Amino acid sequence: MTPRTSHPRHVPGGAMLFQRMYTRLNCEGRPPHFVVEFYPYANLTHSIRLWQDTANVRLSDLLRDAPLEVIEAAAAILLSRLYRRRLPRGIAELYRNYSQAHATRQKLHAVRSKRARRKIRDAQGQRHDLAKLFDELNEKYFQGSMPRPKVGWSTRRWRSQLGIFDPALDQIAINAALDRPHVPEYVVAYVLYHEMLHRKHPIKLARCRLEAHSREFRAEEKKFRDYRRAMKFLKRFA
Template sequence: MTRSAIAQTKHVPGGAMVFQRMFTRLACTGRPPHFVVEFYPYSSLTHSIRLREETAYVRLSDLLCNAPLEIFEAAAAILLARLYRRRTPRQIAEAYKNYAHGRDTRRRLLALRRKRARLRISHPCGRHHDLEPLFDELNRRYFQASLPRPRIGWSARQWRSQLGTFDPALTQIAINCALDRPSVPEYVIAYVLYHEMLHQKHPMKLARCRLESHSKKFREEEKRFADYTRAMKFLERFS
């Protein structure tokens, strides 16, 4: 947590009452805890609840600040259902889902992430590989130089399972700095970068690169990369 995040935490007027009400509506068992409900500047539509003895500490994404009461109640019900192992009533779950996936919410989320995303990257020129000239070269070769150059950099820390990400909200490509080694050939870096450039070309998702988000077309285009097989082979052994 950052210092500024603490400063931005805001008490939710009437929040405890809503939680009490939903506690009863869901027929949660036992004595209701004392609820402390705050808005928290998460960078996504995230909420959390923690029970410490007699007190439940709730943090709601401050995106809910202006949400209708029905949605506020739904978020409360979902959190309580999780905590007390109750089933969320279907109507409530649906209402929340519609809100969360609604165009307006997604637009606000994107704007928020642009402001708050904390994915730190360092300079594109790493210890052994330089990403920017590589981007330009790949752009000319595979994209007719049509991609605007995003912010590019090595991840500030090594990632365990991810090779790279493209973040459309930040227009930023980050490559796992674990690959910035002399033992990793340039065609491997080029392949990972090329993959993220394809995400830039096909903006189909909000978040980081996940395997299931690669369409058939994406996969076909990926195979146009000259060293595709060689790079895949290398990465299979890389850990």
């Protein structure tokens, strides 16, 4: 969440807008004095409080860039609740459409940033080439039947995981900490093979440490030629 404190809170034309909606809803009597401000609510929440002849309104500042009619709709909804007035036709719907679109945008944004966080580097590292290794492993252990997913080195060195297979992206990322001269190729090949097995036996998201996997998975993993040597190396690896 980005800080929003630098923005002015005052809603330009807010008081007029509320008076207008007050009239449109046929509220009775003299309208209160409206004080309208944007407030950094985490979602599309708005509030209105009447105290003597002043109505203090807080609109979620997520409405800052909303079209005028949406702000009007939010005002009408608040006033209709406060004064128990019927909402003019179409307003509830207009507002609902806006908030649903807003929710969709937020979801999209979350997905995109998650994907951005899982960006990977090229398969060709400084020391080891994952694409070449993938093809060799595919030939040797999968009869060449596995279509190549996106394969690459992690952008940063991870402390506690060796690789990830993300089925949503069809992507294997290998810890860049393994792309170093003192790490033997069979170790990198083992970690990649392990992730390829995750691709073969799909689960949600494999974040691999040396944790338990299913029995079948482990059995198949042990077919890797340098399994023992690789495990031995990785147990010392930090």
